[in-house]
Amino acid sequence: MSVVGVDFGTLNTVIAVARNRGVDVITNEVSNRATPSLVGFGPKSRYLGEPAKTQEISNLKNTVGSLKRLAGRSVNDPDVQVEQQYVSAPLVDCGGQVGAEVTYLGKKEKFSATQLTAMFLGKVKQTAANELKLPVADIVMSVPAWFTDVQRRSLIDAAEIAGLKLLRLINDTTATALGWGITKLDLPAAEEKPRRVAFVDIGHSNYTCSIVEFKKGELTVKSTAYDRHLGGRDFNMALVHHLQKEFKGKYKIDITTNPKAMVRVEAAAEKLKKVLSANQQAPMNIESLMNDIDVNAMITRQEFEAMVEPLLTRIAAPLERALADAKLSKDDIDIIELVGGSTRVPAIKERVQSFFGKTLSYTLNQDEAVARGCAFSCAILSPVFKVRDFAVQDIVNYPIEFSWEKDVDIPDEDTSLTVFNKGNILPSTKILTFYRKQPFDLEARYAKPEELPGKMSPFIGRFSVKGVKADPKMEFMICKLKARVNIHGVLNVESGYYVEDQEVEEEIKEEKKEGEDKKDPDVSLGSISRAFSNYKQKLSSKLSGSSAGGHDAMDTDEKNQDGKPKTRKVKKQVRKGDLPIVAGVTSLDTNAKNLLAEKEGQMIMEDKLVADTEEKKNELEAYIYELRNKLDDQYADFASDEEKDKLRSKLTESEDWLYEEGEDATKAVYVAKMDEIRAMAGPITQRYFDKIEADRQALQAKLDAEAAAKKAAEEEARKAAEAEKSKSDNADKDEEMTDAEAKPEGEKAES
The missing domain is CATH 1.20.1270.10 (Substrate Binding Domain Of Dnak; Chain:A; Domain 2)
Incomplete structure (x- = not known):
């Protein structure tokens, strides 16, 4: 079973695998530790990853990037129009979602963002399989915390199309926090004050800050704030715009009229930015940029920081929101950990440090921290590896509400309720209770559409509850639905069932302590309960005093005569059967x-x-x-x-x-x-x-003859040695016999 973590990035994707000795980041076919997140199309085949990058300039109109940021979007979304300036291929409508129109195998084709992502994930699968020397199926993949239900479902669909099973979609900064915390042996105990860490992640296209509390064996995300359009590519574009103006005045060329020239200048600006992170100035030279004109420029760090000043002023806002949502102050933060390639820019580090007023920490690999965290998460979820227990509690980033049609028998009933609030623990389950006589529908949507990225629809899904019919005794059915935001951050109504009130006797136990939680909390649909109370009163004569709430109780005698423990009669809701649910969600069928x-x-x-x-x-x-x-x-x-x-x-x-x-x-x-x-x-x-072969045989024959001669000589020498030894032994025996014969004659003469 594979244990693979994938940091699916806008620019590059990093793949990490868990092994017995730890987590390793693997290299691709050209020995790079990061694979370009690109898909290209040619007259004969596709180009995925490194090959797509190699032929990007010569095949601009058929190369698609920013795959992650296109997932789950519509072509009219303002955010998609932003992405078009970073994607060379034209973006078009493809079955209701954004896609790209390219020339593939000599003809025009349209591929949706989900298909394009699946193609790239297939490349990720192949790269991991080549490294592990075994098939890859199970992975954990990272996503930005601001991704909505439809975006997350798009990535899950893409993984399935690529033949992969997503064990978890984990938020970028949560993966980073897991990778940071799981290796720490000095985290506070459960009863001690938690260690609070701010993870600041500025990547190629977006900026996220999460406040995370750590205790031994667990992490809890307290808040997450972000700027979806602030990243390394924005700093690159600031340089490109500066160079475009300089070249127009100095060389009389306008690079905006030539897409290939723009791509070459963007690549040069990326290198220039990296050099300026370590040096006070940096040169740039491009041969034959346009019209056979060579261009050059010299940029100082001071000039660069002046260019990006409007971007630098946006650094503080997500940090302030993260602290406010976590209800903490700057002094409450123990460590500020920076990850993401763009945090290497000195001006960004200075702004973050001046905001917190504390020394920054760089204990994690800024480019690989997310992928390593994903691999740890995959190892935790995999039965193959035994990993130190480490619980991860993330949060819901957008409030989710359910709405339904008003029941004619409950005229005062409200028709909507926010079930999952922003900041609720993820994964999370809630039980919704309805009183109905016939099948009904629920619709899930985001409660605050204005907080969603771009102009995304707040719609999440529609759920039809079947098999509902009036109870002959009570004239209604008590329907309970299990709504869950799962480990991926995706909402589903997982199951439905109906209950009946029954009177049972139970032993009176000590009251439950205040603050204890139920495993699956029953959402108090207050508006329904209040509106339904009048309806229950009308039914009271038919119900013989029974309660639809299911929690009224009547104590028996203080103590039974036989000395048995005191009991009471309690009306409980007993599960009687299942209710089929038909879900209409944004996932592909x-x-x-x-x-x-x-x-x-x-x-x-x-x-x-x-x-x-x-x-x-x-x-x-x-x-x-x-x-x-x-x-x-x-x-x-x-x-x-x-x-x-x-x-x-x-x-x-x-x-x-x-x-x-x-x-x-x-x-x-x-x-x-x-x-x-x-x-x-x-x-x-x-x-x-x-x-x-003849020469080999002749040589072998010669060697065999030499070996035989050597063996014969050794045998001859051995025989000669044995003969000599035998002769020597016989001579010794003859001498002994002569001595023995002479001795008795001497004795006889003496007598």
């Missing part, structure tokens, strides 16, 4: 996702075929050069002049074909051409290999 997944699979196969074809073409080209060289070297003595001339002629013919007619041939044609050359060169190469 199953059939649409299956069709898009099938189309994505076909494009993957086309890309693979093109890659294989290119590989065979390169093999043919390399084989032609290799064989031509060997004819004059290794094969020179194994071919007649006639054979050499014939083969050289074939090689020249194949080479000419390759660079003229064979440029766009199929894989099978390249294979056939190589087979023709191999067949002609076969006898020559066979003679060469036969000679090599």
Whole structure:
């Protein structure tokens, strides 16, 4: 099972994997630790990631970036018009959501933002699989905290189309906080004052600040504030506008009239900004920018900071909002941790530090902190890894309300209620109670549309509750619906059921302590309860004193005569059955996702075929050069002049074909051409290999003979040594026998 964390960025995407020794950021096919978040289209195949970046300038109209910021948007959204200046391909309507119109395989095609994101996630999947050497399915991916329900659903759909299962969509700064806290061994205990950290994340396109409280084994997000249109690209554009004016006056060229020139200047401005972060001044040179004119400029850090002063004045506002929402002061913040590539700009660091009046912290890798946090989250959710327990409590960023049609029997009933307030814990579940006689509908929407990004619709979903009918005893049905904002930050009405009031006896226990929470809190639909009270009174004679609220109780005797514990009769609501719910949400339906997944699979196969074809073409080209060289070297003595001339002629013919007619041939044609050359060169190469084999066998025979001779000599020497030893042993025995025979005669003479 894969454990992969993905920091899906506007400019680049970083992939991290959890391993037994920790979390590693993996490299792509060109050994970069960040992959450009780009999708390009060509006459033969798609370009994903690094290949898309390589051909971006030559293929501007067919290259799409800012994938994350297009997700879940409509083409008329003002934010989409902002993105158009950063996306080279034209943005168009595609089935109700924004998409791009490109030329793919020689014809015009429209792809929605969800499809484009799925294509890129397929590349992420492949990159991770190549590193891990196993299939990748489960991932955790980051999103900006300000993403709405429809944007989050778009990313979930894209992941499914790419064959990935999202275990969690986690907010950027929450992932950073998890990566920071899970490795800390000195966090305060539960009963101690929490450690409060402000995470300031300024990336390529947006700026977020989260205030997070840490205790041992848990983190709680207290507030999150953001500026959706303040990031590194805005600082780049300030430089581009300055250079555009300078070039117009100095070189009499207007780069705004040339899209390729604009892209080249934007890339140069990005490098210039990075150099100025470490130096007081930086030069910029671009050869043949427009009309064969070379341009150059020199920018000082002081000039750059003057250009971006309007942007720098916006730094404080999200920090102030984050503190206000968390109901904390600057003095309450213990640590200010900076992440995101744009926080390397000295002027930004100075503004943040002067706001808090404290030294800033840079303990995390500014480019990789989010991806590492995502990988930790994935490891926590995965059964494969045993990770230190660490609870993550995020918050709802937009208040969510439910509305419904008024029931004719409850004339005073309100028709809407805010169920999830801003700042509620995420994930969170609420139980909604309705008194109904027939099926009814609910609609979920954001309560404050003015807080949503751009001009997004506040609509979240419509939920139809089926199977509702009047109770013969009580003339109504008590319907309970479980509404949940899940781990992704997505709202669903997950289930519905109906209950009945029943009188049961239960032991009187100690009263529940004040402040204890229920697992699934029952939302007090106060307006419904008050309006319904009159209706219940009308039913009281029919209900024989029973209560629709389900919480009235009547105590029995103080103490039973047999000494058993005191009990009381309680009217409880008992679950009697389920209520089917039909949901109409902004996610793609199953059939649409299956069709898009099938189309994505076909494009993957086309890309693979093109890659294989290119590989065979390169093999043919390399084989032609290799064989031509060997004819004059290794094969020179194994071919007649006639054979050499014939083969050289074939090689020249194949080479000419390759660079003229064979440029766009199929894989099978390249294979056939190589087979023709191999067949002609076969006898020559066979003679060469036969000679090599004969020489090898002769050498082996020589070595075998030498080894046999050596072995025979060693055996002869061994036998000689044994014979000598045997002779020596026999001589010793003869001497002993002579001594033994002489000894008795001597003794006899003495006697």
